[in-house]
Amino acid sequence: MAYPDGLLGSDEYVVVHKHPHWKMLILPVLVLFVVVGGGFYLAALAASTSWQLPLWIGLGVIGAVLIAWWTLAPLVRWRTTHFVVTTHRLMVREGVFTRTGIDIPMSRINSVRFRHGLLDRILGCGTLVVESASDEPLEFDDIPQVERVHTLLYREVNDDPRDDWDYRAREDG
Structure with a gap:
């Protein structure tokens, strides 16, 4: 069962769900x-x-x-911190007694980048930097498989349903 099923829209599904890297x-x-x-x-x-x-x-x-x-x-x-990418938004939830969260709609994300030093590369984690409509870029530290998450998030941000084969088949048929 993927987190957070109760928070997802009817046509929304989880693409990536991660906890911070175990190095924490x-x-x-x-x-x-x-x-x-x-x-x-x-x-x-x-x-x-x-x-x-x-x-x-x-x-x-x-x-x-x-x-x-x-x-x-x-x-x-660590266990209650969730980094979730869905088809419609990026969600981060943190905290035990005092929960905090941020949701960024995919349409508001301008760019996605990552960085990781030598130790992070050895351990397979890094920092994901998301620039959105806000003034400052948001940095998410200790994301496991940061390059894979970066690629998936980038694909979701730039996903145009008109590029989808199923969409073209429906339009042509």
Whole structure:
């Protein structure tokens, strides 16, 4: 089931649906490993003290807060961020408790470009830059397969139904 089926028009369908690239999760996973490893190390040190139970409880609470703040929150943020290209518009939805979104009709998009450095090229992601009727171009970072998304979005922007074979067949027949 493609996101966001409930928001699509009757003749609209999803062309591309992406979450940000997984590279956004590298730092949160590293934090998880450091907090868990450091917590076990400190718990082992606390085992030889007479205050071991209160220290273990304190380490557990601090570790849980750090993991929730630096690992779980970015994971949920990543999972609830959607970059969607449909046949009629470009949609971006972000957020968990406070949702934000932007819709750009295909007819308002003037140009589409992308950029990615060496690391982004190795990982297969990049930044998509969309110029529309607004003053400033919109930049969407960490788009997976940015070149493919760029090409598909460009095709949708420049798609003329009169160029479609089915349309010509209907007109001729």
